[in-house]
Amino acid sequence: MENNVFEQMAKRYDTEERMELAKVIVKEVRPELRNSKSKSLIDYGSGTGLISLELSDLVDSILLIDSSKQMLEVAKAKISRKGMTNSKVLYSDFTQETPELKADIVLMSLVLLHIPDTKKILQELFNILNNGGKLIIIDFDKNDKINHPKVHNGFSHEELKKILSEVGFKSIEMKTFYHGNRIFMNQDASMFISSSIKLL
Numbered sequence: 001m002e003n004n005v006f007e008q009m010a011k012r013y014d015t016e017e018r019m020e021l022a023k024v025i026v027k028e029v030r031p032e033l034r035n036s037k038s039k040s041l042i043d044y045g046s047g048t049g050l051i052s053l054e055l056s057d058l059v060d061s062i063l064l065i066d067s068s069k070q071m072l073e074v075a076k077a078k079i080s081r082k083g084m085t086n087s088k089v090l091y092s093d094f095t096q097e098t099p100e101l102k103a104d105i106v107l108m109s110l111v112l113l114h115i116p117d118t119k120k121i122l123q124e125l126f127n128i129l130n131n132g133g134k135l136i137i138i139d140f141d142k143n144d145k146i147n148h149p150k151v152h153n154g155f156s157h158e159e160l161k162k163i164l165s166e167v168g169f170k171s172i173e174m175k176t177f178y179h180g181n182r183i184f185m186n187q188d189a190s191m192f193i194s195s196s197i198k199l200l
Contacts, residue, residue, distance in 0.1 A: 006047070010070030013048050021183060022050035025109055025138050028177050028193050032136050033058040039104035044094065044125065045111030049075035052107060053087060059105065061086045067093035094124045101128045109138040110191075113152040118160075122167045129198040135169065137194040141176055145187045154184070157192065169196035 006013075029051065033041075036059045043052035046064035048071050056062050064075050064087065072089040079087045092099055095115060106125045115121045125135055140154035147153060157174045164172050174194040181188050 006066075006068040006071055008070075010048065010068060010074055013071065013074065014050060017183075018050060021180070022054070024178050024180075025051055025191070026054040029055060029107065029109075029136060029138070030058065032134070032193070032195055033105070036060075036105060040102075041105040041107060042101065042103040042128065043107045043109075045108055045114070046075060046089070047071045049078055049087075049089075051109045053078055053082070053084070055107075056084055056087050059086070062088070063101070063103070064089045065092050065094075067091070067095075094121060098124045098128065102130055103128055104130050104133045105136065106133070107136045107138075110140070112137060112139045113154065114150070118152070118155075119163050119167065122163060122169075126167050126169065126198055131198060131200045133198045135164075135194075135196045135198070137196075138191060139194075140184045141190045141192055143184060143187060143189050146185050146189075148185060151185070154189065155192075157194075160194065164194070164196050168198065170199045172196040 039059050040061045041059045042063045042065060044065050046052055046066050049064050052062050052064055066072050069091055072091055075089050106129055142154040142156045161172050174192055176190050176192045179190045183189050
């Protein structure tokens with residue numbers, strides 16, 4: 001396995017900029033979790049838990065999943081420091097193998113752009129959702145200024161909606177909610193939130 005760049009970043013991942021951006025995202029996600037007190041949430045690609053640990057009061061349980069052990073160590077330390085009893089971490093990479101899991105809500109924040117095969121990962125997430133479950137994606141709008149061999153340059157709403165519906169998601173909603181300076185590979189960019197439901 002190549003040296004995971006996120007492993008090296010983990011200790012200093014929670015920069016002021018990232019925390020500011022996380023606040024913006026948390027604020028946008030909270031209304032999506034209304035009436036979810038009895039529900040389980042998986043934060044896929046959770047990193048250090050900047051987003052989901054701020055949402056733990058809205059759900060029954062949170063499982064932070066990431067392919068970086070260091071990131072999860074940082075998240076674990078936060079969980080024990082805050083005395084959170086409903087949050088756990090799991091080291092896993094669904095692009096390699098998806099464990100037997102089920103959840104009512106899957107959150108994926110600024111993760112999709114790092115995954116080469118968009119459709120495959122969305123299919124995996126569809127499979128672990130319970131029927132009636134919700135997938136919440138936050139990511140960058142397509143940005144032609146960005147060209148990077150390992151990262152999608154954001155997503156067009158039309159294209160992503162098409163993939164989500166091909167995978168089987170219903171009532172797909174998507175809207176741009178934030179424009180920021182130099183937030184995506186040092187370029188000005190905008191972020192969208194998308195929510196889709198799994199209905200069989």
